[in-house]
Amino acid sequence: MRILSYKMGEIKITERSADDLRWEMHFGMGALKEGRCYRKGQILFLSPAQDERPGYLKGEFLDHIKPLPLWIKTRYYCIGFHIRRCDTGKNVSEQEMRRWIDDPLWRQICEGAHQPHDPILKIKRMNESNMDVSYALKNYEIVIGENGMALWKKCGVHNRVNIGRCFMMEDILFIGPSESVQPNTQKRLFMERLNLLPNWDYTTYYSYEAALLDCIPEA
Structure with missing residues (x-):
């Protein structure tokens, strides 16, 4: 061998x-x-x-x-x-x-x-409308904006919704760290709305708390 x-x-x-x-x-x-x-x-x-x-x-x-x-x-x-x-x-x-x-x-x-990989281009092709489109992925709301950017939302503690960015690569949706908080959102109302959204099925997998690093970092 x-x-x-x-x-x-x-x-x-x-x-x-x-x-x-x-x-x-x-x-x-x-x-x-x-x-x-x-x-x-x-x-x-x-x-x-x-x-x-x-x-x-x-x-x-x-x-x-x-x-x-x-x-x-x-x-x-x-x-x-x-x-x-x-x-x-x-x-x-x-x-x-x-x-x-x-x-x-x-x-x-x-x-x-x-x-070459450009997950933003792939996401843009998912949303050809002039408004944001949302999907449900377990406890996450995945929002595809009209500009092709993707965000996630998840209800946290004290009636707050955590928000961060995500992207797709190799059939995996990568959920990034929380970057902002939306206050005054009741968890019950958030989950009720989430249950009405179509399920996310644009990737087979999703990943959280994972950081992609370059195998050969640029000098």
């Missing part, structure tokens, strides 16, 4: 086969932690650490990975993730994440080319 190794910042990526990817990084005093990776289009998801063991000092680890080629098979990576299915709200299983590599787009990614 041919094993390939790459570097991604201070992370080592090991590829044993198309569906067997692992990450490894230094932590603490001379220790290493590692876990599995799951690739979906232009995004490499790094699962929580599954193993810890004695290893290098940090400087030694960085010297160890310095000669490795850069990881360029995805444009983004995500450390720690919460991915759920839009239809059931359940966490995505490991078996389903392994099947992601069967996506035809993955074949292009294997060539190492960065495919």
Whole structure:
């Protein structure tokens, strides 16, 4: 079996086969932690650490990975993730994440080319009206504005609605952090309105508390 190794910042990526990817990084005093990776289009998801063991000092680890080629098979990576299915709200299983590599787009990614992605353009095509359009996704209201921007709303505490931005990529709706608050909104009225909205079905998955990072940050 041919094993390939790459570097991604201070992370080592090991590829044993198309569906067997692992990450490894230094932590603490001379220790290493590692876990599995799951690739979906232009995004490499790094699962929580599954193993810890004695290893290098940090400087030694960085010297160890310095000669490795850069990881360029995805444009983004995500450390720690919460991915759920839009239809059931359940966490995505490991078996389903392994099947992601069967996506035809993955074949292009294997060539190492960065495919352009513009989620805003895709969202614009969803809304050709001159007004905002809303959808229900579990406890979230997803609002697609006439300008193509996407927002989420969720009822919080003290009759306040939290609001933030979201975007789509690789069949996943990414829900960003809360950026503002709308006061004086009763939770009962918010949920009643939410129940009247059409269900969000433009993506198979949604994710929250996840930040996409560039695999090769611009200098």
